[in-house]
Amino acid sequence: MTKTIIHTIDVASNNQKLGFQIKLPLDTKRITGIHVTSTGYSFVPLENEIGWLWLSVPKSQDVFFAHIVSVESEQFKTSNLESDFSPFGRGKGWIDGKKESLFHLDLAVKSPLLEGYYTNELLFKGGAYKINVYLNLEI
Amino acid sequence: MSYLPQIIKERFDIDVTSANKTFKASFELDKNAFQLLGISITSNRDDLLFYRGSQKIQMNDKELFPEGFESKLLMSGLNVAPDARMITLDKFPCGNGIMDVWFTDLNHALAPFVAYRVSIYTFCIVKEVNGGL
Numbered sequence: 001m002t003k004t005i006i007h008t009i010d011v012a013s014n015n016q017k018l019g020f021q022i023k024l025p026l027d028t029k030r031i032t033g034i035h036v037t038s039t040g041y042s043f044v045p046l047e048n049e050i051g052w053l054w055l056s057v058p059k060s061q062d063v064f065f066a067h068i069v070s071v072e073s074e075q076f077k078t079s080n081l082e083s084d085f086s087p088f089g090r091g092k093g094w095i096d097g098k099k100e101s102l103f104h105l106d107l108a109v110k111s112p113l114l115e116g117y118y119t120n121e122l123l124f125k126g127g128a129y130k131i132n133v134y135l136n137l138e139i
Numbered sequence: 140m141s142y143l144p145q146i147i148k149e150r151f152d153i154d155v156t157s158a159n160k161t162f163k164a165s166f167e168l169d170k171n172a173f174q175l176l177g178i179s180i181t182s183n184r185d186d187l188l189f190y191r192g193s194q195k196i197q198m199n200d201k202e203l204f205p206e207g208f209e210s211k212l213l214m215s216g217l218n219v220a221p222d223a224r225m226i227t228l229d230k231f232p233c234g235n236g237i238m239d240v241w242f243t244d245l246n247h248a249l250a251p252f253v254a255y256r257v258s259i260y261t262f263c264i265v266k267e268v269n270g271g272l
Contacts, residue, residue, distance in 0.1 A: 006207045037209055039190070041248045099215045099223065132209060 001139045002032065009131040011051070011120050022055075022114040025139060031109060033102030033136030036067050043127035045071045053131065054117045057109070064107055069118075069131060102136055109137075147172050147263045153242050155187075158252035161243045168236035172263035175233040177225035178203070179260040180213040188257060189214060190250035195241040196259075198233055206241065210257070225262055233263055 007022045036053055048071050055065040118131060151166040168175075175198060182188035192210030196203045204213075215224040242257055 003202075004205055004208070006205055008207060035212070037211070039193075039209060039247065040245050042246075044248045099219050099226075100212045132207065134208075134212075 003137045003139050005135050005137060007116075007133045007135070009116075009118055009133070010128070011118070011131060012128045014120055014122050014125050014127070016120040018118045018120075020116045020118070022116060022133065022135070024109060024112040024114065024135070024137065026112050027139050028109045028112060028137045030138040031105065031107040031135055032138050033104050033134075034065055034067075035100070035102045035134040036069055037132045037134070038069055038071060038129055039132065040130040041071075041127065042129065043124060045122065045124065045127070045129075047071070047122060047124075050122050050129070051118055051120045051131070053133070055133070056115050056117075057107075058111065058113060058115050060110055061107075064105070065103075102134065145265045146176065147261075147265060149261050149263070151238070151240075151259045151261070153240065153257045153259070154254065155192075155242065155244050155257060156254050158244055159246055161241055164240050164242070166238045166240070166259075168233055168238060168261060168263060170235065171266045172233050172236055172261075173266040174230040174264045175228050175236070176230060176262040176264060177227045178213065178262070179215070179225040180210055181258045181260070182255055183258075184253070184255035185214070187250050187253070187255045190247040191244050191252070192257065193243045193245065194257075197239040198231060198236055200239075201231075203228065203231065207243075225260070230264070234266070236263075 009018060009020060038050060049068055050071055051069045053067045053069055054063045056063040147169045149169060153162050153164050155162060189211045193207050194204065194210060195206040195208065213226055240259065
């Protein structure tokens, strides 16, 4: 049986460094997929790369996932600097995208706790947004 | 609703009429629907759905997508082959199916709010008759 859980990180200031823990269901056997998104911007971001994320299993394993978080998804080219390629702008059809898929991995879990670390690399001051970490679990 | 070929395709709509709110809706699947093959989400305003939407979906009280699952992960662009656009669910049992949806709209600077419609498409296999489909 598979289950998806979502961990949301609220980012509120620039140069913020966040440590967090993700509690997994006690009967989790493996992690089979990871996906990271960003959403809920209180401002219009100019950069595409907004932060770095690491996930690790405490004690037994070091970092198993490292990711550069982008504004929304690069697959959809949502940067407002590329308005000509904007998937939704100016009445054009949404022809840039493709179906999202998880990053696949096969990680046996012995402890129901993951540790994470996120650094906000935005230059814009005072903007808030959310990072969502999706974990596909085998239970 | 269509029965060709032995797959029931249904569409359910949710009207999102105010910003930063959660809208709950329950839909009854066709009585002949036996297994849920997949699901897909579209909108009359793809940009608002992409940037602002997230939802929790349950089928007969079993969770398909947890709270906060972003709508953009269930959407597909036009360059995805039509046959590959839905999210497959590995023939999830859906007999006498009631689908509950909690759709949440969240403010986003790139997509100012206007009222929009969210459409959820379901693809189900018809109930087995005489030992076969």
